[in-house]
Amino acid sequence: MSSYNPITSPGTGQTIQYPKGSQYMPPWRQPYIIGIAGCSGSGKTSVSSKIIKKINVPWTVLLSMDNFYAPLSEADRAKAFNSEYDFDRPEAFDWDHFVKCVKDLKEGSKRVEIPVYSFEKHDRTDKVLSIYGANVIILEGIYVLHDPRILELLDMKIFVDTDLDICLARRLNRDILHRGRDLTGAILQWNRYVKPNFDKYVRLTMSNADILIPRGLDNTVAIEMIIKHISRQLTLKSHQHIEHLIQLGHSPQELELSAQNLIYPISESSPQLLGIHTLLLDTQTCRGDFIFFFNRMATILITAALELISYAPKHVVTPQGTPFDGLQSLDEIYAISVIRAGECFENSLKKTIPTIRLGKLLIQSDSQTGEPKLHTLNLPPQLEAASEGKSGKWTILLVDAQMTSGAAAIMAISVLLDHGVKEEEIIFVTYLANYVAIKRFRSAFANVKLVVGKVEKQQGVRTPRFIDEKYYGT
Numbered sequence: 001m002s003s004y005n006p007i008t009s010p011g012t013g014q015t016i017q018y019p020k021g022s023q024y025m026p027p028w029r030q031p032y033i034i035g036i037a038g039c040s041g042s043g044k045t046s047v048s049s050k051i052i053k054k055i056n057v058p059w060t061v062l063l064s065m066d067n068f069y070a071p072l073s074e075a076d077r078a079k080a081f082n083s084e085y086d087f088d089r090p091e092a093f094d095w096d097h098f099v100k101c102v103k104d105l106k107e108g109s110k111r112v113e114i115p116v117y118s119f120e121k122h123d124r125t126d127k128v129l130s131i132y133g134a135n136v137i138i139l140e141g142i143y144v145l146h147d148p149r150i151l152e153l154l155d156m157k158i159f160v161d162t163d164l165d166i167c168l169a170r171r172l173n174r175d176i177l178h179r180g181r182d183l184t185g186a187i188l189q190w191n192r193y194v195k196p197n198f199d200k201y202v203r204l205t206m207s208n209a210d211i212l213i214p215r216g217l218d219n220t221v222a223i224e225m226i227i228k229h230i231s232r233q234l235t236l237k238s239h240q241h242i243e244h245l246i247q248l249g250h251s252p253q254e255l256e257l258s259a260q261n262l263i264y265p266i267s268e269s270s271p272q273l274l275g276i277h278t279l280l281l282d283t284q285t286c287r288g289d290f291i292f293f294f295n296r297m298a299t300i301l302i303t304a305a306l307e308l309i310s311y312a313p314k315h316v317v318t319p320q321g322t323p324f325d326g327l328q329s330l331d332e333i334y335a336i337s338v339i340r341a342g343e344c345f346e347n348s349l350k351k352t353i354p355t356i357r358l359g360k361l362l363i364q365s366d367s368q369t370g371e372p373k374l375h376t377l378n379l380p381p382q383l384e385a386a387s388e389g390k391s392g393k394w395t396i397l398l399v400d401a402q403m404t405s406g407a408a409a410i411m412a413i414s415v416l417l418d419h420g421v422k423e424e425e426i427i428f429v430t431y432l433a434n435y436v437a438i439k440r441f442r443s444a445f446a447n448v449k450l451v452v453g454k455v456e457k458q459q460g461v462r463t464p465r466f467i468d469e470k471y472y473g474t
Helices: 044-055 074-081 095-106 164-178 183-200 202-208 220-248 271-281 287-306 341-352 381-386 407-418 435-444 467-472
Strands: 004-008 015-019 032-038 060-064 112-118 123-131 136-140 156-161 211-214 263-265 311-317 323-329 332-339 357-365 372-378 394-399 426-434 449-456
Touching: 032 044, 032 095, 032 202, 032 220, 044 060, 044 136, 044 156, 044 220, 060 095, 095 112, 095 136, 156 202, 156 220, 164 183, 183 202, 211 220, 271 287, 287 341, 287 426, 287 449, 287 467, 332 341, 332 381, 332 407, 341 357, 341 394, 341 467, 357 407, 372 407, 381 394, 394 407, 407 426, 407 435, 426 435, 435 449
Parallel strands: 032 136, 032 156, 060 136, 156 211, 263 449, 332 357, 332 394, 394 426, 426 449
Antiparallel strands: 004 015, 112 123, 311 323, 357 372
């Protein structure tokens, strides 16, 4: 029996296969990587910027190979200041470090630290650029198409072929205005190192390219064709992601909404709760009443979530002088709201847990493909430290007012997991959840607790998002 589930993408007609029972794979775990090479001054950075602007995909990273120059000895640094060091030969780069960083990005590592190189000091600085995930990565540099290890990681290989006289003019302008060089030294470097190494090494990498762009940024036809091709590939990737999400909810087995499955629905049999549901779901409820009763419901849900955290005995003495054996929380409590519906919980969170630390993330569905995409991430510093291997005893309340498809919830949890948080440390709190979305959620993450106010179980019924619109009046 096959261990794969074949699925046909409605957007492309292509059959996609996912391992049965596979864990959810967020899109930044499989980034699309483009390599852009060419002579110094050919317009690689300009072409890269044009592509980034046109494809308009969040979490696109432009990574310059210039940051991977190998550290120089004091003697070599002195040569560099006298324009006597050859920065344009392949050996000038720290290839092992460059390959490792690109490979880590390709494999979706949690955090990749990129060195920062100073051309004015001819040395690496103490700073690093931390990259957390990416949908698209563009590598640009004269030798991006040189090393076979890098070529294996690239999804598209581009060579920008510009007349060398134009390259020289651009390089002189850049080096004198932005890198603190003088005219004599810049021309000396061009004649002694840049042009000879281009002829000897860089030009040969043109044969490794999938696409050649003559005249660089001036070749608008070629660039538009490249952008269309990239957009098609990203659309295919989005459809694959969506189909994987859909597959997660296709289990024929019924999912029992019980503590046994770490699902904690608030009882709907209580007259008080039924009355609150009625007011929240009634289209005639005025905004003032809606806010009041949603805050009440949010407090009930947060209180239910706090029943699930760890407590330890604590002995205290009352004002009357009598002993009392009580409990105290063992966990630091953090809350992450999914913008903007999750922000409807924040008033209740602050009133219930005055010392709570808040974070936010913004996930929006692409208007063309429907794929959820991470746009903004702002975590408390303590959780940022978790991604660096520093652990703590905490519980994370991840809050969102509605779970319609489960896509945003699944992606939000993936972000936390990538930052070192464990599934067992997360409690997802939502008011209104679709039953299929809950099944999808549970298929992706077996150990995340779910507290839900009301579950829509009727087949084919899914209430569109409305809570944040009514809560904020927009």
